[in-house]
Amino acid sequence: MQIDLTFLHSKFSGLFEIGLLQELSQIGNYMEIEEGHVLMRPGGYIRSVPIILNGSIKILRSDSDGREALLYYLGGLDSCAMSLTCCLNRKQSEITAIAEERTQLIVIPVEKIEEWMTKYSSWKQFVFATYQKRFEDLLSAIDEIAFHKLDERLINLLKRKSKQCKCTVFSITHEGLANELATSREVISRLLKQLEKMGQVKLSRNKIELLLS
Numbered sequence: 001m002q003i004d005l006t007f008l009h010s011k012f013s014g015l016f017e018i019g020l021l022q023e024l025s026q027i028g029n030y031m032e033i034e035e036g037h038v039l040m041r042p043g044g045y046i047r048s049v050p051i052i053l054n055g056s057i058k059i060l061r062s063d064s065d066g067r068e069a070l071l072y073y074l075g076g077l078d079s080c081a082m083s084l085t086c087c088l089n090r091k092q093s094e095i096t097a098i099a100e101e102r103t104q105l106i107v108i109p110v111e112k113i114e115e116w117m118t119k120y121s122s123w124k125q126f127v128f129a130t131y132q133k134r135f136e137d138l139l140s141a142i143d144e145i146a147f148h149k150l151d152e153r154l155i156n157l158l159k160r161k162s163k164q165c166k167c168t169v170f171s172i173t174h175e176g177l178a179n180e181l182a183t184s185r186e187v188i189s190r191l192l193k194q195l196e197k198m199g200q201v202k203l204s205r206n207k208i209e210l211l212l213s
Contacts (some may be wrong), residue, residue: 003030003106011053015077021121028106034097040083040097045196048107049083052076055103056164060096068096069182070135070157073164081134084127087113103163150192153181155200158210168210177208 005025008031012021029048033039039050042062050057052074059080060068074080075096082095116123142152157180161170178188192208195201202209 001165002144003028010166011077015122015126017120017122017182020116020123023112023116024106024108027112028108030104031108032102032104035101037099037100038096040093040095042096044093046083046086046093046110048109049079049087049113050074050105050107053104053106054077055105057097057103057105058099058100058180061094067182068179070180071095071136071141073100073160077124078133079084079130081131084130094154099163109130109160112125150181150183150187151194154188154191154197157181158201158208162210170209170210171206171210 003025005021007107008016008021008025008028016024026123031050032103039057054076057074057080059074059082061071080095080097083097084091086090086093113127114131118124119128128179144156148156154177157177158170161172162168174188174192175185177192178185181188192201193204196203200211202211
């Protein structure tokens with residue numbers, strides 16, 4: 001279904017040139033997905049690349065034992081550098097992409113990704129900027145693991161979630177947080193209880209409230 005050009009102007013004004021917006025309106029596919037929807041799994045071939053309009057998607061990487069660790073979040077007007085790389089190199093996906101909340105996005109067929117790189121300067125700039133942002137995200141993730149204790153990483157993760165959803169209450173289990181930090185549920189439960197005693201979080205069933213400003 002063709003996407004309204006006026007709608008695209010309102011979202012991408014100053015980012016994409018008119019010719020690109022016209023093509024995007026013709027071949028882009030608008031989607032709304034619910035929290036928990038899996039967009040991508042390891043081993044699958046990527047047929048399209050998303051651009052997030054509203055909401056957020058978390059990108060996870062698995063090890064050989066199936067344990068997952070959070071790499072980064074995608075928010076408004078973001079795209080996934082991993083997806084772009086797999087598309088351009090015809091590789092299988094190495095990540096899992098899951099909607100963190102109700103999310104609106106536009107997906108673009110893979111055959112357009114490389115074509116637009118030479119056709120539209122604004123698209124090339126967007127792709128390079130996406131790589132740069134994701135590179136910075138990955139450096140931050142490495143810094144977290146190398147230089148911060150697990151309790152600091154947990155608080156930083158909750159702050160990132162708060163920034164993404166613009167909220168302070170999260171519907172997430174201790175096991176879900178443990179998966180994102182590549183640790184055990186028992187460790188996360190213990191750390192959350194410590195943080196609650198310190199007045200930094202408030203715990204309830206499957207919900208966590210961040211009390212820090």
